[in-house]
Amino acid sequence: MLAPSLVLLAACGLAAGSLINGTTQTCENEGEPVPADAINVVGVHCFSCMCTNGRVQCQPQECPSHEGCHVLVDDPRNNCCRRICKGCVHEGVEHPSGSEWRDAKDPCTVFRCEAGIVTESQIRCHAPCRDPLPPAAGQCCATCPGCQLNGRQVSPGSTVRSSQDACVECRCGPGGRLSCEKRACPVLQCPRERRVRLAGECCARCLGSRALLLPPAGRCLVGMLILPPPKTTCTIFNIKTYQDGDVWQPGPCHSCECRQGQVRCVMQMCPQQNVPCPPNYKLEHKANECCPRCVESDGVCTVFGDPHYRTFDGKFYSFQGSCKYQLASDCVTHTFGIRVTNDARATKASSWTKTISMKIGELKINLGQNMRVKVNGKRVQPPYRLLNKISVNKTRNGVQVETFIGVKIVWDGNSFLEVSVPKRYKGKMCGLCGNFNRKASDDFTLRHGGKALDTDAERFGLSWRVGGTKSCTRPQEQLNREPQCQKPKVHQRSVRQCAPLKEKLFNECHKKLNPNTYYQACIVDMCECPTGRCHCESFMAYAHECQRLGVRVHKWRKASRCLSFWASPRKRPPLRKLQ
Numbered sequence: 001m002l003a004p005s006l007v008l009l010a011a012c013g014l015a016a017g018s019l020i021n022g023t024t025q026t027c028e029n030e031g032e033p034v035p036a037d038a039i040n041v042v043g044v045h046c047f048s049c050m051c052t053n054g055r056v057q058c059q060p061q062e063c064p065s066h067e068g069c070h071v072l073v074d075d076p077r078n079n080c081c082r083r084i085c086k087g088c089v090h091e092g093v094e095h096p097s098g099s100e101w102r103d104a105k106d107p108c109t110v111f112r113c114e115a116g117i118v119t120e121s122q123i124r125c126h127a128p129c130r131d132p133l134p135p136a137a138g139q140c141c142a143t144c145p146g147c148q149l150n151g152r153q154v155s156p157g158s159t160v161r162s163s164q165d166a167c168v169e170c171r172c173g174p175g176g177r178l179s180c181e182k183r184a185c186p187v188l189q190c191p192r193e194r195r196v197r198l199a200g201e202c203c204a205r206c207l208g209s210r211a212l213l214l215p216p217a218g219r220c221l222v223g224m225l226i227l228p229p230p231k232t233t234c235t236i237f238n239i240k241t242y243q244d245g246d247v248w249q250p251g252p253c254h255s256c257e258c259r260q261g262q263v264r265c266v267m268q269m270c271p272q273q274n275v276p277c278p279p280n281y282k283l284e285h286k287a288n289e290c291c292p293r294c295v296e297s298d299g300v301c302t303v304f305g306d307p308h309y310r311t312f313d314g315k316f317y318s319f320q321g322s323c324k325y326q327l328a329s330d331c332v333t334h335t336f337g338i339r340v341t342n343d344a345r346a347t348k349a350s351s352w353t354k355t356i357s358m359k360i361g362e363l364k365i366n367l368g369q370n371m372r373v374k375v376n377g378k379r380v381q382p383p384y385r386l387l388n389k390i391s392v393n394k395t396r397n398g399v400q401v402e403t404f405i406g407v408k409i410v411w412d413g414n415s416f417l418e419v420s421v422p423k424r425y426k427g428k429m430c431g432l433c434g435n436f437n438r439k440a441s442d443d444f445t446l447r448h449g450g451k452a453l454d455t456d457a458e459r460f461g462l463s464w465r466v467g468g469t470k471s472c473t474r475p476q477e478q479l480n481r482e483p484q485c486q487k488p489k490v491h492q493r494s495v496r497q498c499a500p501l502k503e504k505l506f507n508e509c510h511k512k513l514n515p516n517t518y519y520q521a522c523i524v525d526m527c528e529c530p531t532g533r534c535h536c537e538s539f540m541a542y543a544h545e546c547q548r549l550g551v552r553v554h555k556w557r558k559a560s561r562c563l564s565f566w567a568s569p570r571k572r573p574p575l576r577k578l579q
Contacts, residue, residue, distance in 0.1 A: 017571070025055070025238060026054055026055055026056070026260040027051035027054060027056050028051070028054070029449065030051055030054070031050065031052070031053055032048060032051050032053070033048070033049065034051055035049070036182065037412035037437040046061050046080035047059065047061060048061055051385075057416075061080050061081065064085075066085065067208070068205050068207065068208075068209070069097065069115050069204045069206070069209050069210075070115055070188075070189040070190040070206050070208070070210040071085065071086040071116045071210065071211075072084070072086070072210065073085075074184070074209045074211055076121065076219045080518035083211070085097035085098070085115055086115055086430060086535040087099075087540060088116060088117070088262060090111060090113075090262075091100075095111075095118075095437035096201060096484055097114060098541040099113050099431055100112045100113075100304055102140075106120055107124060107138055107140040108140035109142075109258070110122075110184075112182075112293055113557060114186040114188060114189070114509070115188075116189065116262070116263060117186070117188075117189060117263040118258070118262065119184070119187050119188050119200050119265045119266070119413060120264065120265065120267070120306045121266070122184075122269055123140050123141065123185075124182040124269055125140060125179075126162075126170075126180040126181070126182060127141070127142050127143075127180065128148075129178075132144050132482055133177065134144060135179075135503055136173075136177070136479075139179065141176060141179045141180065142179070142558045143173070143179045144177065144178040144379060145176065145177055145178075145534040146176060147176060147177070147178045149162075149180075154172040154178060156172050156173075157171075157172065157173075157204070158172060161202075162180070165182065166200055166201055166202040167184075167185075167203075168180055168181070168182045169181060169182075179358060179578055183202060183203075184267045184269060185202065185263065186267075187251075187254050187263075187267070188204065188205075190206035190210070193267065194290065196515070208473070215485045217554060219243060219258065219550075221573070224558075231253070241391040242263075243258065244258055244261070245257070245258065245259075246258045247570040251288035252290040254266070254267050255268075259492065266445050268291070270291035272486050276385075278294065280438055281294040281296055282294070282295060283368060289324045290401055293468070296423045297423070298314065298422055298423060298427065298514065299420065299422075299429070300419070301327075301418070301421070302417070302418050302541055302544070303327070303416070303417040303418075303432075304521075304540065305525040305538055305541070306318060306320060306350045306351065306525045307342060307415070308435070308525075309432055311432075311433050311434050311543075312429060312434050313434050313437065313438055313439055314435060314440050316517050318457060319432070319457045319460070319461035320349060320350055320351045321351065321461050321465065322344040322474040323341070323342065323457075323467070323469075323472040323473075324339055324340070324341045324342075324465065324471035325339065325340055325341075325431075325466060326338075326430070326447075326466050327339060327340045327356075327419065327420050327424035327427045327431050327432050327433055327434040328421070328429055328431045329428075329429065329431050330429065332427075332428035333428065333431035335361075335405055336407055338359075338407075338409070338419060339356070339357045339432070339451065339466060339535060340354075340355070340356050340432075341354050342473075343473050346471040348528065350527070350528045351474070352405050352414075355410060358403075360403060360407075361388075361562075363375075363376065363389055364376050365390065365409075367399065367401070367409065367413075369414065371394075371398060371399045371411065371412075372413075373389070373392055375392075382399055387393035389404050389540065395410070397412055398410060398411050398412035399414070405422075406421070406422035407419070407420070407421050407422070408420045412537075412540065414537070415537050418544065430447075431464055444460070447458065447464050448463070461484065475572075490526075491526060494522070494527065497535040498535050498538065500515075500539075501515050501519045502515050502519055503520060505553070505556055505559050506546065506553055508546075508551050508553070509534045509553055510547035512546070512549045513542070513549060513551075513564040514547060518538045521538050522534075522535045522539070523539075525537065533561075533562065535562075536557075536562035539562055540562070543556050
């Protein structure tokens with residue numbers, strides 16, 4: 001039996017909580033939907049009714065949220081929710097915005113509709129087990145039996161996201177087999193300033209919403225109109241109309257095409273970045289390129305301590321000559337040359353780099369103790385720039401000189417020196433830093449031809465001596481004196497000061513760079529140390545090489561008691577005469 005009564009309704013298009021008089025019905029089938037056609041109210045189609053407690057209860061229909069959709073269009077099929085996010089038509093099939101589907105012929109190709117744009121991408125598979133099973137029929141990726149992910153049991157039918165990469169999702173499928181895929185992010189219609197990527201999410205999303213300005217038939221529109229908060233006018237923003245068949249790139253990883261009024265986009269997938277680059281290569285990501293790639297690195301030669309040399313090709317040796325030497329020069333096209341003068345510093349067998357001189361054509365640059373810099377004989381204070389030829393700046397590691405030919409020098413003002421040259425000088429270099437041909441075996445090439453033995457660093461070093469005997473601070477015949485490390489107290493001090501190089505302070509870097517060579521260099525430096533802090537140069541050389549390998553060591557100066565050694569302003573520790 002039907003019985004009239006009073007019901008409170010919120011009409012479609014009116015504010016929530018509005019009151020409308022009408023009649024309700026009693027009902028018998030509890031929980032069943034009830035057609036609302038019998039209710040004589042304008043806009044009745046905006047309500048959904050259900051049999052609840054023996055009476056027909058009606059609620060206003062909830063329209064989908066427009067947040068994030070930047071292509072809103074009128075929906076002729078829905079008189080209540082008048083606007084929806086623009087869907088896509090792919091091969092004659094309509095797809096709502098936000099939906100994904102696979103290629104029927106290729107299960108590894110996935111399509112996604114986002115506000116009228118179809119993004120096509122290839123699935124990248126991840127198998128978190130040693131012996132994955134081949135993909136099941138119609139599936140893209142291999143699977144792992146047992147549905148275990150990092151020791152966690154994944155429930156059948158559920159999907160979990162990797163904690164290491166928010167774009168990797170794993171699903172426990174039929175038969176208890178786990179499959180993991182890395183998704184690609186779709187092309188978005190909103191401008192970059194309206195995009196946000198929340199923590200823990202793989203892809204960026206759009207903020208706000210925009211209505212669509214219909215393009216001419218057969219054309220594609222990328223841009224749209226901004227929906228202003230309650231105003232009656234719209235502002236046009238960045239509208240671009242493309243002809244059918246036009247192709248464009250909205251970003252370095254995307255390529256889009258206009259097809260019969262529909263935007264079709266393809267996203268390039270980058271290879272896994274956890275694969276290291278080969279030796280003498282580094283990972284580089286240019287702003288206009290989609291994926292980072294391995295490029296050949298510059299040649300880097302390091303000099304530190306007593307002095308110890310690491311050549312452009314990675315050969316490590318020590319040479320305690322106390323004269324002037326050719327460090328690194330372009331011996332083929334003769335574009336530049338770098339010389340160093342070593343100082344015995346009141347020691348019997350040791351020496352340290354004292355000054356550096358660089359010549360590029362008529363340009364001369366001199367670097368001295370306490371970071372003194374001269375350009376063409378005139379003292380300058382960093383930051384300093386000479387036209388487009390050189391720039392001199394202070395860094396945390398000292399002073400850095402950059403030249404117009406790409407050669408760079410880092411000098412700490414005491415004894416640490418680093419020279420880097422562009423890869424175009426490969427095979428053209430000579431001097432104490434070697435020939436930069438990516439082979440360490442022939443780095444001991446002598447100045448006038450021939451090659452010294454790997455154990456004869458003295459012969460190699462002396463062959464690159466330049467200038468007269470006036471540049472020497474110790475007679476050459478004393479070159480072979482062994483450092484005085486035999487005394488127990490001296491040795492104990494050396495071990496104590498150098499030990500942190502092999503301990504947890506540099507643990508992360510130990511995985512990529514063996515510290516033993518730097519540790520032994522540190523022990524040698526402490527034998528005749530005139531300052532008490534000679535270990536700091538080995539620490540700095542190791543930390544600098546770690547950083548070049550992508551590992552940054554934090555607070556190593558404080559932990560190794562080298563903080564004040566590079567304090568600003570620089571004060572060189574006083575020398576003490578050895579007994």
